[in-house]
Amino acid sequence: MLISGIFGRRNLRGIDVLLEFPEERFADASIPTGIRLTNKRRYMPAFLIRIAVNDQEVLFPIVGARSSETLYLNMIFQTRGIHTISEILVASVFPFNFFTRYHRIPKNLELIIYPKLQRCSLTHLLASRTRWKGDASSDVPGYDSDILSIRNYVSGDPFKYISWKATAKTGQLKTKELSAIESPNVMIDFDELKQHDLEQTLSCVTYMIVKLIQSGTAVGLLIDGESHKPDLSSVHKARLLTRLALYGQN
Amino acid sequence: MVKINDIIRVITYLCVALSFASVAEHLDTYHLVGFLCLLACSLWFDYRRVVEIPRWLLNGISLVILCLAIYRITPEYLVEPILNALIILAAIKLLEDKKIRDYMQTYTICMFLLIGSTLISMSIIFLFYLSLLLTLVTVSLILLAYFSHQPDMTISKRNLSKIIQQSLLIFLLSIPLSVIFFVILPRTAYPFLSFLNKAGYARSGFTDSVSLGEVTDIQEDNAVIFRAEMEPIEEQKLYWRGIVLDRFDGVKWTSTSAVEEDSFRDSEESRKVVQTIYLEPYGNKYLFALDKPISFSIYRNKYSRARIQPFKSYIFERIRYRATSSVGFHLPQAMIDRNHYLQVPDKFAPGLRELVQDQAAKRTEEERLKALMHFIQRGNYEYSLENLPVSDTPLEDFLFIHKRGNCEYFASSLAVMLRMAGIPARLIGGYKGGHYNNAGKYYLVTQRNAHVWVEAFLSQYGWLRVDPTPPVTDSTWSRTGSRVLLQLRLILDTFNYYWFKVIIDYDFSKQLEVLNAVRDRIRRPDLKLNIDTASLRKQLVVPGLLIALSMLLYALIKVRKNREERVISKFLDRMASYGYEKQGFEGLEEFVNRVDREDIRNRARSFVEDFEQVYYRDREFTRETIRRLTTRIKHI
Numbered sequence: 001m002l003i004s005g006i007f008g009r010r011n012l013r014g015i016d017v018l019l020e021f022p023e024e025r026f027a028d029a030s031i032p033t034g035i036r037l038t039n040k041r042r043y044m045p046a047f048l049i050r051i052a053v054n055d056q057e058v059l060f061p062i063v064g065a066r067s068s069e070t071l072y073l074n075m076i077f078q079t080r081g082i083h084t085i086s087e088i089l090v091a092s093v094f095p096f097n098f099f100t101r102y103h104r105i106p107k108n109l110e111l112i113i114y115p116k117l118q119r120c121s122l123t124h125l126l127a128s129r130t131r132w133k134g135d136a137s138s139d140v141p142g143y144d145s146d147i148l149s150i151r152n153y154v155s156g157d158p159f160k161y162i163s164w165k166a167t168a169k170t171g172q173l174k175t176k177e178l179s180a181i182e183s184p185n186v187m188i189d190f191d192e193l194k195q196h197d198l199e200q201t202l203s204c205v206t207y208m209i210v211k212l213i214q215s216g217t218a219v220g221l222l223i224d225g226e227s228h229k230p231d232l233s234s235v236h237k238a239r240l241l242t243r244l245a246l247y248g249q250n
Numbered sequence: 251m252v253k254i255n256d257i258i259r260v261i262t263y264l265c266v267a268l269s270f271a272s273v274a275e276h277l278d279t280y281h282l283v284g285f286l287c288l289l290a291c292s293l294w295f296d297y298r299r300v301v302e303i304p305r306w307l308l309n310g311i312s313l314v315i316l317c318l319a320i321y322r323i324t325p326e327y328l329v330e331p332i333l334n335a336l337i338i339l340a341a342i343k344l345l346e347d348k349k350i351r352d353y354m355q356t357y358t359i360c361m362f363l364l365i366g367s368t369l370i371s372m373s374i375i376f377l378f379y380l381s382l383l384l385t386l387v388t389v390s391l392i393l394l395a396y397f398s399h400q401p402d403m404t405i406s407k408r409n410l411s412k413i414i415q416q417s418l419l420i421f422l423l424s425i426p427l428s429v430i431f432f433v434i435l436p437r438t439a440y441p442f443l444s445f446l447n448k449a450g451y452a453r454s455g456f457t458d459s460v461s462l463g464e465v466t467d468i469q470e471d472n473a474v475i476f477r478a479e480m481e482p483i484e485e486q487k488l489y490w491r492g493i494v495l496d497r498f499d500g501v502k503w504t505s506t507s508a509v510e511e512d513s514f515r516d517s518e519e520s521r522k523v524v525q526t527i528y529l530e531p532y533g534n535k536y537l538f539a540l541d542k543p544i545s546f547s548i549y550r551n552k553y554s555r556a557r558i559q560p561f562k563s564y565i566f567e568r569i570r571y572r573a574t575s576s577v578g579f580h581l582p583q584a585m586i587d588r589n590h591y592l593q594v595p596d597k598f599a600p601g602l603r604e605l606v607q608d609q610a611a612k613r614t615e616e617e618r619l620k621a622l623m624h625f626i627q628r629g630n631y632e633y634s635l636e637n638l639p640v641s642d643t644p645l646e647d648f649l650f651i652h653k654r655g656n657c658e659y660f661a662s663s664l665a666v667m668l669r670m671a672g673i674p675a676r677l678i679g680g681y682k683g684g685h686y687n688n689a690g691k692y693y694l695v696t697q698r699n700a701h702v703w704v705e706a707f708l709s710q711y712g713w714l715r716v717d718p719t720p721p722v723t724d725s726t727w728s729r730t731g732s733r734v735l736l737q738l739r740l741i742l743d744t745f746n747y748y749w750f751k752v753i754i755d756y757d758f759s760k761q762l763e764v765l766n767a768v769r770d771r772i773r774r775p776d777l778k779l780n781i782d783t784a785s786l787r788k789q790l791v792v793p794g795l796l797i798a799l800s801m802l803l804y805a806l807i808k809v810r811k812n813r814e815e816r817v818i819s820k821f822l823d824r825m826a827s828y829g830y831e832k833q834g835f836e837g838l839e840e841f842v843n844r845v846d847r848e849d850i851r852n853r854a855r856s857f858v859e860d861f862e863q864v865y866y867r868d869r870e871f872t873r874e875t876i877r878r879l880t881t882r883i884k885h886i
Binding site: 002003004006007016018036038039040044045047048050059061062064066067068093094095096097 | 350388391392394395396398399400403405409412413416417420423424427826827828829830831847
């Protein structure tokens with residue numbers, strides 16, 4: 001018993017646990033969380049380590065001495081906003097299945113959970129928008145709109161974009177460069193939208209922001225009198241989603 | 251990959267087989283066959299996994315077997331029925347659909363079986379079985395911890411070997427702790443459970459009476475009766491005294507409780523020999539010591555030295571005592587109750603009486619004794635353990651018809667004839683001879699050494715030892731092959747001897763001895779060591795040289811690792827503690843870039859850059875540089 005106690009105690013020593021979250025975390029959706037267990041001990045492998053984070057558990061059967069292993073856990077947060085993971089519970093029944101030995105690693109990790117992604121009535125706007133307003137071509141090369149220039153053929157160019165006319169004129173293969181269709185920027189006036197169900201509106205707006213940026217439309221947001229100019233960058237997206245996540249939570 | 255459940259099954263079978271091996275010799279045929287059949291069935295079921303026998307049925311059968319065992323128990327036959335039942339229970343457990351608790355129950359039964367076997371006999375082989383069983387159970391318990399999380403878990407062979415290594419480590423570490431507990435935990439000098447093993451010891455050889463004419467053959471028994479730790483002495487003096495038989499009823503010699511006072515002093519030529527005797531549990535209550543014993547360490551012999559006071563109870567537990575003997579052929583004594591030692595049944599063997607009167611007419615006591623000894627020694631009498639006379643008049647048959655017998659016949663004849671010739675005589679039962687074990691410095695005395703001789707009382711000398719039995723050529727051991735066997739047995743017995751001496755015999759009194767010794771050492775810090783410095787110097791030269799040589803080698807190896815290599819290995823050690831191992835093909839920068847934790851990566855990179863500044867520019871690694879780099883490593 002004494003020896004098993006000593007071994008059980010040693011088994012939890014020199015162990016570090018690191019949580020690896022994806023960049024975007026939405027409420028009520030499973031978040032694949034990497035749990036990286038590092039066994040810092042010189043000789044003894046870590047046996048049967050159970051890691052519990054927020055009532056979710058993952059089991060590491062054996063992690064060799066001086067090595068790490070990552071296992072994934074699907075975590076779900078029901079609500080948006082800041083969630084704190086104050087500690088990680090490391091437990092093991094090693095060596096014998098008589099007692100479970102626990103060790104709590106304090107973490108004080110703050111996670112911002114974005115509002116739940118929810119398809120909503122506003123989304124039909126996105127689908128029908130092009131029909132109402134038409135497209136605007138941009139300066140960015142693409143394959144959709146007007147000819148920007150004619151250049152020399154580079155192997156790999158699709159045949160359908162070869163300018164046969166120019167080729168015939170010059171005797172060299174030429175390729176048409178077309179511009180891409182640029183969607184007009186979208187500005188979402190959140191204050192206008194929030195009418196009945198706040199959470200539903202937040203979810204809906206979150207969904208729209210994600211979808212629009214995914215489709216290459218720059219999105220801006222008017223919220224509580226603050227104005228965020230339309231942009232496509234991921235930093236901007238994170239800023240908007242964080243603003244929505246923390247809305248009404250000071 | 252292997253299934254954890256499969257490994258646990260294999261280990262469980264091994265445990266059951268091991269505990270079976272430890273008790274197999276004590277099982278009766280029915281249980282033995284029953285166990286083997288059940289084992290075969292469970293192996294087949296486990297292999298084919300076709301039938302599942304309902305648990306209630308197996309539990310019911312187990313209950314019936316337990317009840318039968320309890321029914322068979324008697325105070326004299328206590329352990330065997332339980333062992334027989336337990337081995338069947340173990341086999342039944344193997345038949346069940348195994349869950350964690352079933353495995354645990356099986357191991358518990360195995361443990362009980364092994365412990366139960368020690369109640370019958372406790373030889374050193376127990377240590378072997380115990381270590382093996384404990385190792386197997388430890389491995390299995392760890393695997394069961396895995397099993398409890400996920401019953402169908404598989405594991406790579408490499409990881410399995412890690413688990414096995416760990417369990418061996420647990421087992422090895424538990425040994426020194428067990429030794430410490432063994433030494434310090436209080437224990438009694440009188441084991442509580444000794445009543446349990448009465449049944450195992452009903453050995454032949456030494457008896458507390460001598461009956462003639464009852465059996466034709468005597469089986470030789472090689473069982474050890476005692477070991478006597480002492481210096482070797484001449485073989486003809488090796489008579490181990492046990493019991494005085496002074497009453498003869500015509501067929502049987504028994505011991506009366508006649509007590510005579512010591513009224514003599516030791517003859518000066520006799521030598522005092524101290525023996526420490528480890529007496530095996532042989533089921534009787536007589537102690538043995540070299541002829542003639544003066545004192546015993548376990549009690550004050552309230553009788554005379556001629557009679558050894560029997561132990562207070564039957565000996566069913568190995569006991570140790572120290573006896574001091576004055577080794578000699580005679581026991582001087584002035585006064586005895588002559589009539590008591592001249593008693594012969596009335597009208598007993600008239601033919602013999604005539605013969606004695608013929609042999610012993612008109613001579614002195616000494617001459618009469620010599621004449622009767624001469625009669626037996628020269629009368630073509632043969633020593634034999636076979637074809638002994640079975641009749642109502644065994645003594646006469648031996649002397650006049652068969653002329654062959656064992657020591658009981660020779661000694662009885664002489665004693666009776668002496669009594670008839672007016673010389674007080676009695677039989678002494680005990681052991682003669684023994685094999686000296688040079689390694690352990692003790693005599694090994696077995697049941698085949700059991701012997702009976704005569705003591706005759708001559709007024710001039712007192713009690714005199716006379717042994718009419720012709721010297722026996724030890725037929726079994728004298729052949730060359732058997733001599734090797736004997737040597738082998740003595741060597742093996744040495745291990746047993748130390749096992750008993752150090753482990754089994756360790757009791758409360760020894761604990762006190764150890765405690766006192768420690769206390770004395772503490773009280774006398776100015777302990778003077780009386781050591782022969784010259785010999786010590788000689789003995790220390792070789793190990794000293796070896797140590798110096800290995801230190802030198804170590805230093806050389808260490809120097810060969812230059813400063814920068816040491817810094818790099820420190821750095822790699824540090825990184826490894828975060829779980830980052832540098833691969834052989836990786837460069838330092840490449841390795842550092844791979845680190846996914848930004849803070850560590852940055853700090854590691856600053857070290858690598860600093861290191862490379864010195865290393866690739868062929869600058870010298872000065873003390874200052876090394877210190878700086880080491881500080882950087884510490885901060886990672």
